[in-house]
Amino acid sequence: MPLWRGLRDSPEERNRAVVVSVAKFYPGVELGKRPGAEKDAKRLHRNLSKLGFKVDLHSDLSGEEIYQLFSAESRRPVKDCFLAVLSSHGEEGCVFGADGEPVRLSRIFTFFDNECMEKKTKLFLIQACRGHHLDDGVEVDSAQEESDSSFSHYLSVPTDTAVMYATAPGYGAFMNFSGSVFLQTFCSLLEEEGHCELELTRLLTRLSHRVAYSFQAKGRLYDGKKEMPCLVTRLTREVFPFADSEEDSKAGKISATSLVSLRSVRARIASLS
Template sequence: MMLKEMKGRAVIIAISEFHPRHGEVGSLDQRKGVKRDVNRLFKVLSRLGYKVSLHMDVSAKEIKDIYQKESKMPQGESFISILSSHGNEGLIYDFYGTPVLLRDLYDILAPNNSPLLAGVPKLFFVQACRGEQFDEGVFLETDGDTCATDAFSLSLNLPRDSVLMFASSEGHVAFQNPGGSVFLQTLCNLLEGEERNLELNRILTRLAHMVAYTFQSQGQYGGFKEMPCYTTNLTRELYPFRQS
């Protein structure tokens, strides 16, 4: 796809299995349904005109290297980053269970470090737990662990011209099903429907509403909800998925 035909670039980074390094003990649980999520996202975003790269089960260094590479690539109308892993507030875990701070990834794409992304809208979607609380408001699997970390503002260190959307609210778990995560699957549903032509804030509001009001966890932890939330420092309306 030539640059003039490309709507933008999209990077999908997902961790489905975790393996501690030699000599370390313990491992995070396998995340079932991840491949369903990323395969569908790859197809949906590609059809919408994005040049998509998919990276599965990578290390912290590899994740940062992927962002570094993207920061030097010519961009289209917008840049999309989708992260799917176990996590906690302000971080996700790599293939080895090593924490990767989200603010470090944002910093790579900041205008002073990535001139080619300066002024380009950046959309971040994060499917990962942000704590251990269950939303009173699936399955028994969740995308988190028992490690605690200090919470920080959603927008702290967020590059200019960005939108950041989490699958759950601060301090709460995000659910991952064998059939895929409700957050990312619902996003795909919207992007495959007429809603893709809406302004971005309207799409994200509908995404949050659909997850919050149509999903309820099942199994051992049945009856809990999930409330996505997002923050933005965009200064103009954006139609990143509209097709003419």
């Protein structure tokens, strides 16, 4: 009998989160430092730990090390939910290891299409650029060709999995010294009353809404630019990964946008992640 089967009902079994954050690249790699990545990782660790997740942080791994890590993690037991965060520079369909090697997201996703992770909720948060376009807050045609050609890697997403990208195909994702817009906003929602009890897709809808309507970059290069997260889901049921079980029944009574505040639009001096 495989080891994971023997551990499945262990009292020590918990929901797990793995955060892979690349802030510094090897000498000679022509990718800039990402000074806000450590703040993202620390805040994620603090918030997810409070919610009962066992959180492992991994910094500045090479491309091959990232593959090896997720291959191993995909075969470890988990209670109900596995959450993965990949934060680095990127292009459509990949993020970069500290050695500058591309890590294909499709390969990462397929690791989790196995018996060990069957019927477990898998959530991937991808903080990385997906191209070089900048979002003016209106629909444009310039990214359409890239969007169409990039669809193939979505097919590798396993059942019962949601993948939330910081930005749309073809566009850049913003980060500054305070952290990334996407992951810092995700943490803010987890810290605010009422959000942890939401069904997962409702929570991620609020995340998209908050980033899209409450962030606006400033500075000479990026003044007025926006960011729009993108959700891909193959979930087959409603899941409440951040809620206490006794609160689950209350979550369906909360609408997807009723708690979203559109007070003042925040402006940040930003750089591309």
